[in-house]
Amino acid sequence: MTQxxxxxxxxLRAIELAQLAREHGNHPFGSLLADNAGRILLEAENTVVxxxxxxxxxxxxxxxxxxxxxxxxxxxxxxxxxxxxxCAMCAGAIYxxxxxxxxxxxxADQLTELVQDISDEPTLQLSCREVFARGERAIEVSGPHxxxxxxxxxxxxxx
Numbered sequence: 538m539t540q541x542x543x544x545x546x547x548x549l550r551a552i553e554l555a556q557l558a559r560e561h562g563n564h565p566f567g568s569l570l571a572d573n574a575g576r577i578l579l580e581a582e583n584t585v586v587x588x589x590x591x592x593x594x595x596x597x598x599x600x601x602x603x604x605x606x607x608x609x610x611x612x613x614x615x616x617x618x619x620x621x622x623x624c625a626m627c628a629g630a631i632y633x634x635x636x637x638x639x640x641x642x643x644x645a646d647q648l649t650e651l652v653q654d655i656s657d658e659p660t661l662q663l664s665c666r667e668v669f670a671r672g673e674r675a676i677e678v679s680g681p682h683x684x685x686x687x688x689x690x691x692x693x694x695x696x
Contacts, residue, residue: 543575547618548642548683550577555620555690558582558595565690568595568619570603570636578615579603595619596627600634613637620687621648622680625661628668632676639665641680642687651688652695 547569554567566583581599585591596619603612616638617623622645623631631639645664669676681687 544616544618544640544679545683547571547575547577547616548620548640549686550580551618551620552642552683552686552690554580554582554595555687558584559690559694562586563593565694566595566619566621568599568617570599570607570615570617572611573614573616578607578611592626594624594627596623597630600627600630600636603636604634609635616640620690621645623665625663625665625668628665631665632669632672632674636676638677639679640682641665641678642683643691644681644684647681647684647688648691651691 551567551569554569555565558567559565561582563583563586569580570578572578579599579602581595581602583595584593584598596617599617612635615636617631617636619641621643622641623639649662666678669678
């Protein structure tokens with residue numbers, strides 16, 4: 538199986554996690570961490586609403602769990618797959634965790650457009666690439682991918 542095929546399958550799972558988060562009463566975001574062979578190590582959903590914690594983003598929940606369960610070497614070789622591009626807060630956490638690669642489906646700019654068009658939710662317009670570019674170690678970023686599938690999980694949510 539090629540890396541592109543593996544990445545697509547793992548992104549589809551992250552989108553499924555976003556749908557599950559929505560079904561569980563949270564914002565539609567999901568993330569997972571995979572090793573360099575494409576094996577899923579951990580998964581996380583957004584828990585902002587049910588956890589009553591504004592920092593309960595899927596990526597941050599994942600980084601917290603990964604930091605407690607995995608060592609620095611495992612994190613450095615891992616890829617974080619996420620249904621939507623990490624926000625500035627989550628990008629900072631990803632950077633500090635030592636995770637080496639991020640692959641996302643729905644772009645932050647696309648989410649900002651969608652949210653601004655249909656709700657009063659505030660946004661922070663700063664891409665994860667911009668956050669990572671300010672750091673002293675490189676993090677590979679790939680995305681957006683599968684935007685039609687990733688968009689579908691947001692349809693009707695923000696209005």
